[in-house]
Amino acid sequence: MPDQSHVQQTTASVEQRVDAIQAAFEERGMKPGEFVEEFRHLAEEEWVPENGARVVAKAWTDPAFRERLLANGREAVTELGLSMPAHHRHLVVLENTPTVHNVICCTLCSCTAFSIIGLPPDWYKDLEYRARVVRQSRTVLKEMGLDLPAEMEVRVWDTTADTRYMVLPVRPAETAGWSEDKLAKLVTKDSMIGVARL
């Protein structure tokens, strides 16, 4: 009989591989099924961009809060009942102005302040954005629909540690007198990543 032990097997599908780990965890009493349900709730109901939108709207309407947010983001968001995971020890809020534009990325993986601005969109984690946005920020933003004038300063923030960043967009001029709730509805995840201006 020829030795078949080194013949390559077909790779299991990703679903089969996930099932294998989940079943092994189940057998070891790690209760993966319960945790998957808990996680689903967090991902769908808790870690949503509406959190960051409330933070932005409050910063636009309450100058003292804006100061606290820029000084210590992690502490300031707790005023709105929001929190960050223990390992995210710092939240730096990056304020856009008429002459400065900030945009965040993670070239090494896909880190984000997900409990505040929501879990990262697919393109944020993809190879193209990670490779290109640090070096070709203006070109990439233009391709994504944001054409910045040459005189605007661009600041890219690469999330290489467990400090997290979020962009504080410029408040649109036509919103004078709007309530916080109404303002919050304007704020998108993309504007807090910095690939859109409002």
Add this chain to the structure above:
Amino acid sequence: MDGMHDLGGRQGFGRVRYSLRAQTFHEPWEKRVNALYSLAVKLGIFNMDEYRHAIERMEPRHYLSASYYERSLTSLATLCVEKGILTREELERRAQGSFPLSIPSAPGRSNVAAREHFKPGDRVRVKTDYVPGHVRMPGYIRGKTGVVVSESPAYPFPDAHAHGVKAADEPTFDVRFSTEELWPNSADPAFVNVGVFQSYLERVT
């Protein structure tokens, strides 16, 4: 390690596959993977630095062709095998096929004993360190000079924390680099701010 994951500044990639209101998850199994590795972290089987490093250790062809959540899955499985929670044989028997895992780790390192403290405005250079294990210095800043703009609280030192090596926690400094310094005559004009661990930095006098 100078791995395939270290993508910042690599050329040859096309347009970002962008859509408005893009989704995070596309398939139901992706949420399960995310949940299962979060559970493993919660149970103390591995930490986030080990998790990131096991993704970086994927065979490069596999890394580039895998989706984001397949990379998560590969890291989770690799670490469960390396930590003795599961065996590869059990995984392959249950999955009814081969289960690609990451390549074994090279040694980690502890932090530098004499670490300088920096303040906003200080000019700093990123040391020209070449590290076989985990490191959170993207290759595009190696040897480059920038200006400190802010300081973070102290974090576990990733080069050690991903390898079970003892090390003191240390802060990171947000360092501002001009793209002209990073890629002379070959980048859009901008500043790139990077969170750099104290051990990776030296003062420019």
